[in-house]
Amino acid sequence: MSKNIPLISINIQKNDFDHGLEYTQLKEHSDQHGAIVTFTGLVRDMNLGEQVTGLFLEHYPGMTEKVLQKLAAEAAQKWSLGAITIIHRIGQLDVNQQIVFVGVTATHRGEAFDACQFLMDFLKTQAPFWKKEQRGSSAHWLDKRLSDEFAAKKWKER
Template sequence: MTVRVQTEDFDVGLEINQLRQARKDIGAVVSFVGLVRDLNEGDDVTQLTLEHYPGMTEKSLSSIINQAKTRWNILDALIVHRVGTLQPSDQIVLVVVSSAHRGDAFSACEFMMDYLKTEAPFWKKEANSKGEHWIEAKSADDMARDRWKIEK
């Protein structure tokens, strides 16, 4: 299980191949790539700056992977998240999950992304023709996360 927070771009094919080469018992690999949009709420986006707390962020992402491991039979997982200043269409995040069967891989990947959006300590500042502003959390992201909560 690997977590990386970095300024550099990543090669999706290379990352998936490295994860696949590590094991022979993989039957499914599911991945998600998040990109910088060129429009947000009707405004053109010229750039997106992501900030984080080093150490705390990696710990949070590792915790998300560990939570997925307790829920689904996953063999390996990877989260790569970029920070710094990005342009529209740049890659922001990669989540890759491998398992013996596709159902576990799909569910774990979706869970990890839903939790990452709300639980990982990243702050996003968006620039557009009107200036710069910090992006507030969206209630839709909270609702996506909450559907995974287990009632006691």
């Protein structure tokens, strides 16, 4: 259990982010922590065996931030974290562009890896984002993946 309250930064934005800058900001808040783990998600060029040409993301303003804040607070209760950063982009994105950044600092690497994966698993299943994928001349709203649901369920069983 965390005794310290971590620094939590949640941003939903259209603009790209600088992974190096985000890492540096996490490092500045890691004096008592020996681990920093980050995850950056990109727009894939293939899905369901079809070529993807882009992705459009929408969210529920206000509600999305509230859900992400709740997830970050839950992670802080489970692990000894110093800082948590979650950035999720919205709007039109092209293949290979950055979509999401999750970064955490923790006392030890195991906690950092677990916290980062926990945040991503629940972000994918609980945060109110909607994705419309462009494949050639057609677009399709994406459903949650069963594999994401299974990943989140594992945390509930721990």
